[in-house]
Amino acid sequence: MKQLLIVGLFLAVQITQAQVSSSFFSKADAFFKTYVKEGKVKYSEIKKTPEQLNSLVTAIANANPSESDPANFQAFYINAYNILVIDGIVNNYPIKSPLNINGFFDGKKYSIAGEKRTLNSIENDILRKKFPKEPRFHFVLVCAGLGCPPIINEAYTPTKLEHQLAQQTNKAINNPSFIRYDGKRLKISQIFEWYAKDFTQFGSYVDFINKYRKEAVPEKTKVGFYEYDWSLNEI
Numbered sequence: 747m748k749q750l751l752i753v754g755l756f757l758a759v760q761i762t763q764a765q766v767s768s769s770f771f772s773k774a775d776a777f778f779k780t781y782v783k784e785g786k787v788k789y790s791e792i793k794k795t796p797e798q799l800n801s802l803v804t805a806i807a808n809a810n811p812s813e814s815d816p817a818n819f820q821a822f823y824i825n826a827y828n829i830l831v832i833d834g835i836v837n838n839y840p841i842k843s844p845l846n847i848n849g850f851f852d853g854k855k856y857s858i859a860g861e862k863r864t865l866n867s868i869e870n871d872i873l874r875k876k877f878p879k880e881p882r883f884h885f886v887l888v889c890a891g892l893g894c895p896p897i898i899n900e901a902y903t904p905t906k907l908e909h910q911l912a913q914q915t916n917k918a919i920n921n922p923s924f925i926r927y928d929g930k931r932l933k934i935s936q937i938f939e940w941y942a943k944d945f946t947q948f949g950s951y952v953d954f955i956n957k958y959r960k961e962a963v964p965e966k967t968k969v970g971f972y973e974y975d976w977s978l979n980e981i
Contacts, residue, residue, distance in 0.1 A: 774901035785896025786981045807857035817904040824902045843976045844890040881944040882911040885918045893974040919958040932967045936974040
């Protein structure tokens with residue numbers, strides 16, 4: 747009987763944790779649907795009514811994601827990154843670019859899952875380090891600059907994560923403003939330059955791009971990088 751009671755308590759804790767996780771994703775989804783439109787963020791509106799954002803920031807600080815469930819873990823940190831980027835902008839709004847905020851990516855520390863981490867740490871020490879074979883993170887982590895692939899108006903969720911990663915990567919690679927090919931030369935975002943190892947670990951830049959591009963680029967096409975647009979992605 748005692749063993750059954752212990753097992754019951756353990757299962758109850760597991761169920762409670764699952765409910766908390768589900769609640770976080772639901773709240774994040776409602777937030778993005780309210781304040782994101784066509785890849786841009788309504789920072790001024792969030793500034794006026796920050797209650798949803800503040801609630802999510804608190805939830806992020808108190809969360810307890812587990813690597814034993816990779817989809818749940820990844821979805822949590824992707825959402826957390828995007829929400830904390832928005833929080834950092836809102837706290838300094840109005841502003842023209844995240845780069846106008848000293849230490850925006852590598853100085854300011856946020857409470858996340860019981861730890862203090864910078865935005866760069868979430869990206870590099872959590873997602874990229876723990877899942878080094880997943881370059882598609884770069885198409886869902888949104889840095890508040892227009893040079894990033896656009897933010898979506900929904901939360902990333904464990905059950906939809908694979909579809910969402912594929913969808914956002916496909917959209918970026920087939921966006922002529924993001925991948926610029928004139929029939930002779932290929933110009934790509936500096937994201938590919940900054941994280942070269944992520945994209946070339948299984949081949950060339952062109953190899954990676956052609957995995958998702960509807961019209962393939964010739965293998966020997968010369969590749970260059972266009973300047974990143976750090977203008978704020980605001981409505």
